[in-house]
Amino acid sequence: MTTELDEIFESFDKNIIFKDKSILQTRYQPEEIPHRIEQIKQIGSILAPVLRGERTSNLFLYGKTGTGKTLSIQHVSDKLLKRVSKNEGFKLRIEYLNCKLKKVSDTEYRILAELIKKLGGSVPATGLPTQAVYSKFIEIIDSEKQLIVLILDEIDQTVKKISNDFLYNLTRLNSELSKTQICIVGISNNLTFLDELDPRVRSSLSEEEIVFPPYNALQLQEILNKRAKGVFKEGVLQDGVVAKCAAFAAREHGDARRALDLLRIAGELAERDGSKKVLLKYIDEANNKIERDKILDVIKSEPRQFQLVLYSIIHLSERKIKNSKNKTGQTNDSIFTGDVYNFYQDLCVQNKLEVLTQRRVSDIIQEFDMLGIINVRVISKGRGGRMREIKLAISKNILQKAKEIIEDSLSYG
DNA sequence: CGAGATTCATGTGAAGTATACCTTTAGGCTTAA
DNA sequence: AAGCCTAAAGGTATACTTCACATGAATCTCGTA
Incomplete structure (x- = not known):
């Protein structure tokens, strides 16, 4: 056990990637501020x-x-x-x-x-x-x-x-x-x-x-390059890494903080991976990680009833995807308010929580839409009534994690 | 066959209620004269 | 007596409920060709 730990600590101690990570932290106050x-x-x-x-x-x-x-x-x-x-x-x-x-x-x-x-x-x-x-x-x-x-x-x-x-x-x-x-x-x-x-x-x-004004990709690149000098050891950055970070961040209305976070997290991922270089793929991973953490943070901080509604949505759409694959093969992964509400009711009973009215759940669903976690559209099915068509807007690979978070917070509450 | 009425299942708005949290206030305790 | 603090009283924002009405296209109805 100790030896294993020692190994971990030692490899961490070697610090192949970073020279001084603090430069990438948001608190850091650089000497020069380019383009400002x-x-x-x-x-x-x-x-x-x-x-x-x-x-x-x-x-x-x-x-x-x-x-x-x-x-x-x-x-x-x-x-x-x-x-x-x-x-x-x-x-x-x-x-x-x-x-x-x-x-x-x-x-x-x-x-x-x-x-x-x-x-x-x-x-x-x-x-x-x-x-x-x-x-x-x-x-x-x-x-x-x-x-x-x-x-x-x-x-x-x-x-x-x-x-x-x-x-x-x-x-x-x-x-x-x-x-x-x-x-x-x-x-x-x-x-x-x-x-x-x-x-x-x-x-x-x-x-x-x-x-x-927002930075454009070129300016972001320059900023990153300036900072990266002090942060990373010589030659650990694969060609194009900085450019890619800048491109990602430029897409997000030129957010320099985002660009710096990307670079830092990519470095951390490389370090944890035991890689000697920060490869391009780590940036994609970092981007995913930031995105994921953002969404999971939102979910975590949501009140219990909101979590239950979201859980219902996730559960139902997962089931829907499975079923539709078995039968027709087409992806029909949208679900409707009524289904969600029914499932949500059962969920509340199981967890001995009070059940909110449909009116309220309707608003909650709308709020999730605004948070960008689901996509919602009001459709009319003629005599079948009018309802919201709900689609999950978060990538599938974090659904499981999201469910776990909700389950955790339920069992603690 | 088609125009208009009907209908379904829920969307949406307004208004009311319960709760939590804030501010205010009154009364008690401490301190200084 | 003055000043400070605290507990209870009074206010207000928030989360939710209730009630009532709005929606919009599939479906039904019924008059007409």
Whole structure:
């Protein structure tokens, strides 16, 4: 046993593939950010007045995921902070908050609490009136003369959960502050986000706007090449590996994060396989793995009733496929609402869970369609009634795994 | 034979209900004067 | 007495149910050729 373990550890220790994997991790902050020079310059020139201790315009960044928004703003703020520390005339703080994090995003209270914590204060987790937390926030900010840049990432999430009012209050903060000046940098991957905003908020929040376009395949390749240099040992990458990663990611609206993940996972797969090179096939595998993990994560996080409905769908369509092969040979793998609901009812009884109404299950099915796990179409069979035709949209090789996940979560519940 | 009515099985919308989670508030406990 | 905390009271969003009506093509009905 020990020897086997030793072997595993040793082969892992040899580390044939990677030199420094951390460079591919999402947290990693590279020295250079290719193809974002324009944007970085713009951010720089907009935020530059903070160096003289002046308030800047509020700034708004948009672009899809993985287009370097967060990276760029962090890059600029690092540089700014370094410069400012040299001349001690005033104080500059740049706080970054990701509004999408679960513990933060729910309520106004929590966001404020989180901000206060970042600024060095503390509030009880509950019990205080929101207004009190709000004034505490102002008090902390205003306690000394300073300049605050507030970076709110994924700001669109807050508006969905809370309301326009919160942002409105934020934009008006300056009028309530005497010593401190504050400016807000909003980041959103939803391009239409601004349109949904209250016009008052909109005009003050987006005094300046910068758009981050998606990377194309060539640019992705360059990014990958730059990073890959430090990550992998010499010559472990098969020709075309980088190009393929870039091509895959370019298909997904030019998501650089996706490209980096692909490369990293492909490397990990090669390593686990004991291969000396990262071959092209590992990229396909990595792509599958990412896709699979994404879907399985979704399934995992779904509530129990949703899982039961999905389980019914998977079970029925598997059975359907088998039957149709035996009889006719044609692939008629679609199933209908009624079948699903009946099977689902039995499933609930077996597991001693309450049975939801058909109305609700209908909505649940629709939601799975929106998640892209199934495809749904309303058809009419004439006198046979009207119903949804349901088809699974996930590849067959993860069905088994999906079922296992659901079974697991059922037996624990 | 064909136009229009009927029908089936469920889609879909509105409105109501239960539940969980939040905020607010009142009352009790602690602390400082 | 003032301030702080907590438990209960009051609000609100969410998940679901109930009720009611909408759908759309196969099928039926019945008048007509």
